[in-house]
Amino acid sequence: MLAATVFACLLFFLMLVGLYIRASPILSIVPITDLLFSSVWGPSDGKFGFLPFIMGTLWVTGLATIIAVPISLLSSIYLSEYAGNRLRNAVKPLIDLLAGIPSVVYGLWGVLAVVPFIKNTLAPALGVETIGGYGILAGGIVLSIMVFPIIISVTGEVLRSVSQDMREVSLSLGATKWQTIKHVVLRKARPGIFAAIVLGFSRAFGETMAVLMVVGNVAKVPTSVFDPAYPLPALIANTFGEMMSIPLYDSAILLAALMLLIVVLIFNILARMVLIKIERGVI
Amino acid sequence: MSETHIQIENVNAYYGRTHSLKNISVQIPKKQITAIIGPSGCGKSTLLKCMNRLIDLTDGVTYSGKILIDNEDIFDRKTDIVDIRKKMGLLAQRPIPLPMSIYENIAYGPKIHGLKKKPDLDAIVEKYLKLVGLWEEVKDRLNSPASQLSLGQQQRLCLARGLAVEPEIILCDEPTSALDPVSSQYIEQQLLKLKNDYTIVIVTHNIHQAMRLADYVIHLYLGEVVEHGLSNDVFENPKEERTRAYINGTFSTELKIDxxxxxxxxxxxxxxxxxxxxxxxxxxxxxxxxxxxxxxxxxxxxxxxxxxxxxxxxxxxxxxxxxxxxxxx
Missing domain, CATH: 3.30.110.40 (TusA-like domain)
Structure with a gap:
């Protein structure tokens, strides 16, 4: 049993080391600044600029967060502060269910509902060109819905951890319910809400399948939400195993995986640290 | 007995099916200290929570009857509860500083009631911190978090915060039970000073505290008023056997000192x-x-x-x- 546990714990580090070893050939040939900040992606010419993919990831993740945060915060506040017990108990399993849906299903839903909506309704209404509706906007919308359950449930926990006494104090001073929520509850819960958003963000960052299906996958630095993009996870999923005859290609892809792993790891550690502090009552 | 400030008439309260306040009818005198005494679970805190309707926050509570403050029934759904609560400061069992600085804790109430100008707020903060004897201790660190104060200091801060909204009534729910003797003593002294200007209702299970502070006493037992009256009468010559038993249980009035x-x-x-x-x-x-x-x-x-x-x-x-x-x- 101990061996199994040690093995499970070691897996992560094995993965990290493995990725690093496989990515090191490209790191020793191409300077890291070129890798990160060049926007030329031409593996057959030996050009490995990751900027389009990094920017694609940031755009999609950023947009998803911008859509998801206000909606999930408001619904979380409603559920924990205003809704009755019965409603809360009825809605919670539904939200948890959202988290359990396979991401390929989200992707299909994006292709069948979101992409046509952008192509036929939204883009013509705004007078912009899209490539068939595929792009950052579609990816952001699909991704934001996948992030909802995380932010809603973690924020809900955090709001419930604010003691009832604190609310009573504010109300007894003659504050209205909304003033109490705004000035006292949300203030007390701020670090926790931050952690909830970061957790959601890190899920969005690494999400692959659903995004890959709707985002367009064009290796160019995007300039608007209607542009297509090519996030890092999509790059890895689409190209690994193919074109391996091109020198350094597999090394470049593994470097992309390493970058993802490290970024998501940092996000997670940050968020967990804040949540642990809240549980211990430090914040 | 002096002028009545809070008139409680036939108040009943239920937690689910538990009948926790049974037909309570008492008057609370103006600018005096009224102590509500009784064992744990007798409904003391529930009665207090009825007075500022914080009881509304508890799930599954129903209540009926009337509580008149300045001839306004606070149980009436048409009454603006925010206005009522403004008239009543609350001092809770343990100090609960709001998650903000010392300064903001005091300024919070006045601010939400529309006071915006910094000089006015500064003056209020200073005035009430001085009133509770905290000013000298904290004047150099008004912007540090209130949670960094000691428990005794926090409770005085909470008192000042309640006073800063200029209430007429101060409700205290066992306000010293979490404090050390010296801090408790300090809070008690504050309350004795404040009764010149405020009507004070204090819930306590500490008979000695009730004796030291109260002008008027209400003894609750299992949700009923057993006895109420002037403090001297109730403590020295209780009419009810249950009151006598309760007082003797914690305190013998005629100890023979050897x-x-x-x-x-x-x-x-x-x-x-x-x-x-x-x-x-x-x-x-x-x-x-x-x-x-x-x-x-x-x-x-x-x-x-x-x-x-x-x-x-x-x-x-x-x-x-x-x-x-x-x-x-």
């Missing part, structure tokens, strides 16, 4: 040694009265005596500097 020892001016651990000697000279069951003026002795002597197997009957402050400790061997 020996007295004045330990004023003695410091720890000498006062403890002397107390032990005095007790040593007594027979089992006899009662010794000590007078001490060292604040450490107030907590340490009773603790030590109990550790030695003696029974501590009374610990009470008798004047500004002196405390009385009564021990049975």
């Amino acid at each position: 020996s007295e020892s004045d330990l004023k001016g003695q410091l720890c651990p000498f006062n403890f040694v002397y107390a032990k000697q005095a007790l040593h000279n007594l027979e089992d069951g006899k009662i010794l009265k000590l007078i001490v003026d060292d604040p450490i002795a107030v907590t340490e002597v009773p603790r030590g005596m109990e550790a030695d197997g003696h029974k501590v009957l009374i610990v009470k402050q008798i004047n500004k500097t002196d405390w009385e400790i009564v021990i049975q061997k």
